[in-house]
Amino acid sequence: MKHFYTENLLLTNNSAKKLYFEYAAAMPIYDYHNHLSPGDVAANKQFRNLTELWLDGDHYKWRAMRWLGIDESLITGQAGDREKFMAWARAVPRLAGNPLYHWSHLELARYFGIEERLSEDNAEEIWDHCSERLQDKSLHAAGILQQFDVRVACTTDDPTGDLAAHRKIKETAGIQSQVLPTFRPDLALNINAPGFSKYILELGEAADCTISSYADLLGALKSRIEYFHEIGCRLSDHGFGAFPFERATEREVAVIFNKALQGEMVTESEESQYRTFTLLRLGEMYYDRGWAMQLHIGAIRNNNTRMMDAIGKDSGYDSILDFHLAASLNAFLNELELGNRLPKTIVYSLYPYHYEMIATTIGNFQSGDSAGKLQLGSAWWFHDQKEGMLQQLKALSSIGVISTFVGMLTDSRSFMSFPRHEYFRRVLCRLFGEWIDEGELPADYDYIGGIVQDICYNNAVRYFGIAKAE
Known part of the structure; x- marks a missing residue:
């Protein structure tokens, strides 16, 4: 990887x-x-998954996804949380030069210990790993x-x-x-x-x-x-x-x-x-x-x-x-x-x-x-x-x-x-x-x-x- x-x-x-x-x-x-x-x-608060913690309410990420032509249903719409995360994972490799590329990898590293580059290839594995880690009280709000x-x-x-x-x-x-x-x-x-x-x-x-x-x-x-x-x-x-x-x-x-x-x-x-x-x-x-x-x-x-x-x-x-x-x-x-x-x-x-x-x-x-x-x-x-x-x-x-x-x-x-x-x-x-x-x-x-x-x-x-x- x-x-x-x-x-x-x-x-x-x-x-x-x-x-x-x-x-x-x-x-x-x-x-x-x-x-x-x-x-x-x-x-x-315990966050139900990575989408709620990481993507909900983040208009920085929303703007980037729209720029890439991603459908609004996968950004703020009715798509499920897992689908929205997968859409974001597909987006990240295309954000070279944008601060979101740095922020996203810093956040994955500091919160979840993930040093891998996020992409469509490892999105499922990262989703499952983070979902498990979110059960830990150190990743609840306080x-x-x-x-x-x-x-x-x-x-x-x-x-x-x-x-x-x-x-x-x-x-x-x-x-x-x-x-x-x-x-x-x-x-x-x-x-x-x-x-x-x-x-x-x-x-x-x-x-x-x-x-x-x-x-x-x-x-x-x-x-x-x-x-x-x-x-x-x-x-x-x-x-x-x-x-x-x-x-x-x-x-x-x-x-x-x-x-x-x-x-x-x-x-x-x-x-x-x-x-x-x-x-x-x-x-x-x-x-x-x-x-x-x-x-x-x-x-x-x-x-x-x-x-x-x-x-x-x-x-x-x-x-x-x-x-x-x-x-x-x-x-x-x-x-x-x-x-x-x-x-x-x-x-x-x-x-x-x-x-x-x-x-x-x-x-x-x-x-x-x-x-x-x-x-x-x-x-x-x-x-x-x-x-x-x-x-x-x-x-x-x-x-x-x-x-x-x-x-x-x-x-x-x-x-x-x-x-x-x-x-x-x-x-x-x-x-x-x-x-x-x-x-x-x-x-x-x-x-x-x-x-x-x-x-x-x-x-x-x-x-x-x-x-x-x-």
Whole structure:
């Protein structure tokens, strides 16, 4: 059987190998942004087979399979789990050059000890082997967190959630990882979205109040922030296409909000005014709580209307949005800084040509509050692969200070995604190793290795204030 040995994957020089194996590889994981189900962790879910664990919900794999002309029935449709896995096994050999080829073999190796190259020829054998291994509690949901030394995992949670699963995780003996909520109030900001009025009613119920005015809305959001804080939340998260900044008074925003509550459509300008003002108020609340604010910017979502109608949103039909960001981002951060209430902020862009601009922008607002108070977020979504990571790391190092970087995250719904941290660490060590070999950095491995370890884990501990540094 042909193998794909991953031991030295991406480690192209001896310095990279030394940095990775002696400094990076054994570091714990701080996964500060993902979309895992806290309910699955609380129940220590046992996955029925490799398709449920590995393929369900993974739009990266879905997009690749569609690109290869595989029928949708074998991707998200009615085909059986075994058939879907066999279709994926046929796809993998054709993914040379795509990060999915590396990820897939890393995942098979790290979860199941399989060093063989996945193909149609060995798919049945691998399916049976993995099905047997999935009976082991180390491959149940909470067991996976422990196996990969995930010290902290921050899920993504709507303000209306009761966070009951997070409470149960805290109370369950044997779950050593901290699984904490992240406050994601996108639905409260999407004022023109269908069902906005219904959502505001649900938010009021969660906050035990009636929201009949904009002041009520701010009060409800503050109440939910306090509730999330009690459960251990220390981060917020926001998703945008283009990033709005349009000034308005609270009175003007209140009128816009009332229009939306009554079912009226608001104009594009009014929407921007509402979102800007509300996000500024939220930023102040985060500052008061000592939270970090994440801004995920630049996705244009659900572009294939026919397929969205057929299988639903967030199914792999999203793209990179190209747009101007510098003026609005600087203005937004400056507005919070004027009141001395700018929280720690991580800015991600799906448009990689923004990296240098974002690095220069956040440099305008760094302060003595903390090292790297503002962060250029890790290479995100389409870019969390070798070339994207190198582009982000080089922009950060050449314009900012890479030693303060809080590192990688999975941004995933899959419990099989933790090797993405390994993949990132290999790329990181490759870059530092090249700098050493080219004489740009000294061959002082304890010094450089310490920076690598900080980026892998310790900086996140210091930045978010959860867990302990190594």
